[in-house]
Amino acid sequence: MATRSAAPAVTEAAGAVAEPAIAESIRVAAPELGARHELRAAGIVWRRELIRFRTDRLRAVTSLVQPFLFLFILGTGLSSLARAGMPSGFDFKTFIYPGVLAMSVLFTAIFSAGSIVWDREFGFLREMLVAPVSRASIVVGKCLGGATIATFQGLIFLVLAGFAHVPYNPVLLLTLAGELLLLAFTLTAFGVMMAARITQFQAFMALTQMLVMPLFFMSGALYPLSGLPHWLTVLTRLDPLTYVVGPMRQAVFSHLNLPPGVIERLAPGLTWAGWPVPQWLLLGIVAAMGLSLMGVAIIQFRRTE
């Protein structure tokens, strides 16, 4: 495979006389441009993300490092300090697990969107933009592709649930996986929207780094949402990550045998000015956010070139 690449000039000169292996040209009858064609286009953009993810094992490993550090190093380190606020026998790692799980999709989702900036710098974006397909198909494929690989990343982390004393309950695991997918989609859509505007990869990295950590810290991933100062309460309500971390933590806690009062204190439902917001609405908001971010991204890509 790699042996011939050693002397490319020679292969090129030799290859100049191409053997007519197939005498008759293949008839290619183009189907009408339509919905099925758009679907195929979105499908291949989606599949490219998967292929790239599969071949880039380093990225898969490195993006697990940070959540790993948070759960096992920070989680273990802080557990003695946190023990005072926890019921006896309750591990701090269990408390932060849903938040760290969300974090495990956070980076992958946004960086997979960042590959658009990379593609633009290295020309491949042009191959997509000049194709006879709508920009919407490309953006949808990209968003779903990023969501899929980020969710997959999250699933790897989900396997580690036992180390945080989270039970391997099928219903719980499915719930968490679904919520991860939703989160991953919205984050990718956000990243794609950003990538539509930014032309330099470094700038994209710097900007997303600047946004990712505040998103994580304000989401209540590392602390309960109850008893916070007013300003921080407001900030947590503005952070879309809160709307997924909250339901995920409630899902985890509902599968633990906890003394009464603990859920209310450590995993309180989200409230808007005292009104408890139902979970379906929280997740619905995240989905709506993802769809509208994707819509903005489509509009932005329609304008380019």
Place this chain on the structure above:
Amino acid sequence: MARLDLMTSTSTGASTAGSNAVAEAPVITVAGLTKRYGDIEAVRGIDLGVRRGETFGFLGPNGAGKTTTIKILCTLAMATSGTATVAGFDTATQRDQVRRTIGLVFQDTTLDNYLTAEQNLRFHAELYGVPKAAVPARMRQVLDMVGLWDRKDSLVSTYSGGMQRRLEISRGLLHAPHVLFLDEPTIGLDPQTRSSIWAYINDLKQREDITIFLTTHYMDEAENCDRIAIIDHGRIVAMDTPAALKASVGKDRVQIHTADDQAAIAALGTVFGIDAAMHEGAVTFSVDAGEQFVPRLFAELSVPIRAVSVSRPSLDDVFMSYTGRTIRDAEASASDAMRMMAARFRGRR
């Protein structure tokens, strides 16, 4: 003879090409095309028609309006005024149909280096809606055409610059376009690779029923075209076959080495009425059609001839006579050097 049939939504379906007499409507028509970027007029009124099966070259220095015109034809830019059609579709209003019927190879590579050649082609096939059943055979065909079939499973990042360009050409052909646009197909490549790319392009013309529209600023490459338009400052200053263009600027130069040069000069004067003189150690004179003159020369000149050379005016002479300067003078050399550097940098990655 290879032949391809492409049934797009509006084509009549009766285009079983080859055997039937083909309606010779131009594949590309351009009328009164202008493009203005702010105060700068990049294209100032271009009219042309490219016939089916033709290899049409746009020759001119960088910044002459070549790339702008090709961009309009490929629906990547909107004309300020004027119209352009490709394969019967209007580039302004029937964007997707135009895109479906053209293949594009840009100056800068647009491959995904982290995918294999086959994966790159598959991506393209899906984006262009090539019927699934036709993909494997067609993929094999276009890869064979550029001699890359045995490297199809290698990552594109392991390819040399010339191989990448060949892969792009094969990808541009994958969906059996009517027209293949090549924007500076050999820029940034070494001379040997450049000539091999041209070998593939010439081979391709034999195999596919395709019209090729290319831009170049290499004179020697323009020779490969059936017709050339010389473009300068956004206008076409001359358009014809390379031979006709060269014929239009002057006569052929004939140089002969003889046993007796002085006798030969005298004989040329008396027999043919030609005014010959010694240049570069040879008897040198100009005639209208050198190749046709040489047989007569041998037949009728009494002095034995040891060697003969006929040289046509080059396209450099043509460019010079129509624009008043050489193409090298006209080049914005700084921008070219920068682009070459960028291409080289990209090739090295």
